[in-house]
Amino acid sequence: MTKKQEESNADNKMWVEKYRPNLLSDLIAHEQIIGTINKLVDANRLPHLLLYGPPGTGKTSTILAVARKMYGKNLASYVLELNASDERGIDVVRDQIKDFASTQKIFSTGFKLIILDEADHMTKDAQAALRRVMEQYTRNTRFCLICNYVNKIIPAVQSRCTRFRFAPLTKQQAISRISDIAQKENVECDAQGLEAIFRLSGGDMRKCLNILQSTTMSFGKVTEDNVHLTTGHPLRKESQLIVNWLFNLGFEEAFNNVLEMKNNKGLALVDIIHDLHSYILRMAINEKIQMFLMEKISDIEYALSFGTNEKLQLSALIGAFQIAKETHANKLDDVEKYMSVANYEV
Ligand SMILES: Nc1ncnc2c1ncn2[C@@H]1O[C@H](COP(=O)(O)OP(=O)(O)O)[C@@H](O)[C@H]1O
Ligand SMILES: [Mg+2]
Known part of the structure; x- marks a missing residue:
């Protein structure tokens, strides 16, 4: 690390928190969602959100940026954020949320906001209880549920909310954001x-x-090899060697x-498989064989996600x-033509 990097690391903050977008305008992507939410906030007509x-x-x-925009300094007294995936039994919904939702600030006309992060971890019973609470306090409270899997939210709760889907960021968006942050932290990066x-x-x-x-x-410096080494992912030259062995050697030697x-190198089979995937995609061979390999590696990846024996999966x-x-x-x-496929670049 350079001296400058050390100085900026002295505050010891995770960059995820340090560079969390504070304003709606700081967020990249999702223009449409943010535009819609902005309009609803400006018109003071925010629905329950999912x-x-x-x-x-x-x-x-x-949602934190929305809350900041709506409440400014008073954020703390208007927003209840329930974050942990535990403590989501039926009692929490009944007591904590009810307590917060039912007290009204004297002199204030606006509504309060209850954020339920990771709502897909709530039990079905707790979600059912939430349904009643949402209806009961609609006059002065809005709920914002956040989750990864929308199908884990019971339909009755879903139908009470306006849903917004957040898609993954595109390569361009993500890369321009990372390189901005790298610049602010004085980190040298190559393309x-x-x-x-x-990719990772x-x-x-x-x-x-x-x-x-x-x-x-x-x-101290971000290059492809350094990124792969940090994450324990095979280096490009290692993946190429593996592909060569798989195509050119007999079973025992390749194994x-x-x-x-x-x-x-302490590599995980699942990372090797992810690299193989992009090689197979680029191979100039019969489609049926390509499909066969795809199917096999996806089966192996699936099996590995259950913690099966790596040696056995490797032999598969x-x-x-x-x-x-x-x-x-x-x-x-x-x-010969077929074998030369193994020399393809990723
Ligand atoms: N659309 C975005 N624009 C800018 N930064 C983002 C965006 N999405 C995620 N991030 C970055 O990723 C981190 C995690 O974002 P977060 O809002 O907690 O994601 P989620 O709740 O969807 O899992 C943030 O600190 C921020 O730095
Ligand atoms: Mg989150």
Whole structure:
């Protein structure tokens, strides 16, 4: 780390919090949603809200910015934020929310806001209880439910809210935000490094900022290799080697080589599979074989998510490539052409 970076790290803040957008205008993407909510707030006609979508897309930031806009300094006395995924039994809804919702400020005419973050973790019973509470206090309270999976919210509650879906940020949006923040923190980044951060985050801005910060802490400079090393993801040259082994070696040798690399570099099979996916997509082979490999690697990924044995899954992976290889070789006389596929760039 450079001296400047050290100084700016001295405050020891997570960048996710340090760069949380405070104003609605600070948020990138979701122009339409923000425009609509803005209009509703200005007209003093905010309905109950249900914000849903994948993590790190700005749901919590949006509602906090709305609250700040509506209440300014008085935020604390007008907003109840229930955050933890626990403490969501039926009693909390009944007591805590009722207490807050039923007290009215003397002299004030506006409504209060109750934010239920991670509402999809509430029990069905608690959601059912919420339905009544929402109706009872509509006169002076608005609810904002936030969740990742909208289908985990009971229909009766859904129908009482105006729903907004937060889509993942696009590559351009995410990358321009990350490079802005990198500039403010005096971090040197190259284009491949920024791309790698986006690729590994899957459109989750929280992940993007965390990877950016941890890469800076470990290496001071953001390059593709540094990002991969920080996150334990295979380096590009390692992925290329693995692809080469899978295509060109027999079962036993390929298995031993991959296993050795996996152990030496501490790689997770699931990360290797994610890289393979982009190789398979680019392969110039029979579509059926391509589909076969896709299906196999998705099965393996699924199995790995349940904590199954990595060695066993690795042998399934190698086996799938052996079958693909043989099928292909039997149909084509020009085997060499097929083998050269393995040298494709990601
Ligand atoms: N649309 C966005 N514009 C700018 N920053 C964002 C956006 N979405 C997420 N972020 C960044 O990611 C972090 C997490 O956002 P958050 O609102 O908590 O996401 P969510 O509640 O959807 O999981 C924020 O601190 C912010 O830095
Ligand atoms: Mg959130």
